[in-house]
Amino acid sequence: MAPSSHLSGSIEVERKFVPGPEVEKSLYALGAELLKEIIFRDSYYDSAELRLTLNDYWLRKRGDSWELKHPPQPGTRGLFGASTQYLEVTEEDKIICKVSEVLGVPSPPNMEAFGLNEFASFVTRRRRFQLPLEESSSTMAMVDLDEADFDFAVGEVEVIVQTQEEVQNAFQKVEEICKKLGVFQESAVQGKVATFLQLNRVEHYRQLVEAHVF
Numbered sequence: 001m002a003p004s005s006h007l008s009g010s011i012e013v014e015r016k017f018v019p020g021p022e023v024e025k026s027l028y029a030l031g032a033e034l035l036k037e038i039i040f041r042d043s044y045y046d047s048a049e050l051r052l053t054l055n056d057y058w059l060r061k062r063g064d065s066w067e068l069k070h071p072p073q074p075g076t077r078g079l080f081g082a083s084t085q086y087l088e089v090t091e092e093d094k095i096i097c098k099v100s101e102v103l104g105v106p107s108p109p110n111m112e113a114f115g116l117n118e119f120a121s122f123v124t125r126r127r128r129f130q131l132p133l134e135e136s137s138s139t140m141a142m143v144d145l146d147e148a149d150f151d152f153a154v155g156e157v158e159v160i161v162q163t164q165e166e167v168q169n170a171f172q173k174v175e176e177i178c179k180k181l182g183v184f185q186e187s188a189v190q191g192k193v194a195t196f197l198q199l200n201r202v203e204h205y206r207q208l209v210e211a212h213v214f
């Protein structure tokens with residue numbers, strides 16, 4: 001394993017779940033607090049050859065801000081069993097740098113100059129809960145209950161860590177929380193993007209399944 005390193009973003013360890021009718025009750029019973037309710041549009045982009053997503057790179061515009069999610073180690077998958085770990089990059093110059101690397105093109109002056117295509121766009125209504133963690137550490141557990149505008153609901157338990165060494169512990173933590181909430185499922189639960197593609201972009205979805213990204 002790579003030594004502790006300064007990453008260009010935080011590592012998001014997440015596990016998705018199907019939100020049953022009891023999940024909110026379970027959240028409050030565990031001492032969760034509703035932090036915020038937000039509505040945002042995500043628009044996802046890729047090259048014509050789907051170079052980003054076939055490499056598990058997820059470039060989106062959330063509201064007015066660019067965001068890039070990708071596996072922490074190049075050449076690996078962000079998927080870990082039914083949980084995921086992704087680095088999230090939000091600084092535009094770093095995003096430009098990474099995207100040009102994956103596309104194999106020189107860095108342009110701005111994101112628009114890549115000439116990428118939008119392949120998915122949808123609005124999410126998110127309720128974000130914060131869960132108290134037993135030990136006194138800098139990590140936080142968040143639970144998101146998302147409803148997308150294409151009639152799809154999904155939940156997510158998320159723990160943010162700063163180094164690769166903390167990832168294993170975070171995987172355990174998100175599993176434990178799912179179990180306590182009564183939403184633990186062995187197999188991976190499909191998220192909004194995968195579901196959107198399955199419904200609207202069948203060929204793109206097929207290629208991602210074939211490449212073992214989904």
Ligand SMILES: Cc1ncc(C[n+]2csc(CCOP(=O)(O)OP(=O)(O)OP(=O)(O)O)c2C)c(N)n1
Pocket residue numbers: 014016058069078079082083084086156188189190191192193194213214
């Ligand atoms: C279970 C699973 N999830 C995602 C992927 C691929 N993937 C990785 S990142 C990614 C982009 C979407 O990330 P996701 O966490 O699903 O969306 P959202 O919850 O709106 O973003 P957040 O607010 O948490 O940043 C995808 C599809 C996969 N292969 N398998």
Ligand SMILES: [Mg+2]
Pocket residue numbers: 014156
């Ligand atoms: Mg997520």
